[in-house]
Amino acid sequence: MFRVGCGSAFFVRHRDHLKIMKTILxxxxxxxxxxxxxxxxxxxVDQRVVELPMGNPDATLATAAQIGQALFASGMAAxxxxxxxxxxxxxxxxxxxxxxxxxxxxxxxxFFLTGIRYTGSLPEAKAVADYCESRVKQAxxxxxxxxxxx
Numbered sequence: 001m002f003r004v005g006c007g008s009a010f011f012v013r014h015r016d017h018l019k020i021m022k023t024i025l026x027x028x029x030x031x032x033x034x035x036x037x038x039x040x041x042x043x044x045v046d047q048r049v050v051e052l053p054m055g056n057p058d059a060t061l062a063t064a065a066q067i068g069q070a071l072f073a074s075g076m077a078a079x080x081x082x083x084x085x086x087x088x089x090x091x092x093x094x095x096x097x098x099x100x101x102x103x104x105x106x107x108x109x110x111f112f113l114t115g116i117r118y119t120g121s122l123p124e125a126k127a128v129a130d131y132c133e134s135r136v137k138q139a140x141x142x143x144x145x146x147x148x149x150x
Contacts, residue, residue, distance in 0.1 A: 046125040047115035048133035053144050054109060064099035064110050067139050071097060076135055083131055084124055094118045095132065112136050 052059035080095055081087065094117040101110045114136050115129040116122070 043117050043119050044122070044125070045115060045117045046129040047113055048129050048136075050112045050114065050133060050136040050140060052110040052140060054107060056144060058144070059110050061099065061101045061110055063143065064101075064112065067136075067143055068097055068099050068112065071135060071139050076132075079135070080128065080131065084128055087124065087128070091116070091118055091122060095128065097132065097136065112140075 052064060076097070077092065077095065081092055095115070096117065097112060097114045099110070099112050101108065103109070114132040116125055116132070118125060122128075
């Protein structure tokens, strides 16, 4: 009444199918991993922080926005390109200038973040970030001239 031969043949075929499916699944996963590893890019950032003068009542986020917008309007991006002509268009698109407010060690501060975000190697990254920082510092100094000391 029991057909042992047919049942064992079914399990052998089933086991073979599982083995083939596992091999195919492994191959698909391996291909996906290889493809994704080529798509993932690690970016680097060279960044500087420039603070508005603490304790000055005009050192607000609105003032930082005015300074930042004035820097954009004055052609800071074009100046970076002139200063660093070897930068590609993609690298130039990685330059940035943002402003924000925060509390550090219990003190409120309004500050700029500026620099460059890039992938791969960029020997000029430090110089670009330094240049951006100097432009922001000049703009902040123009808005908040130092008070003469007695």
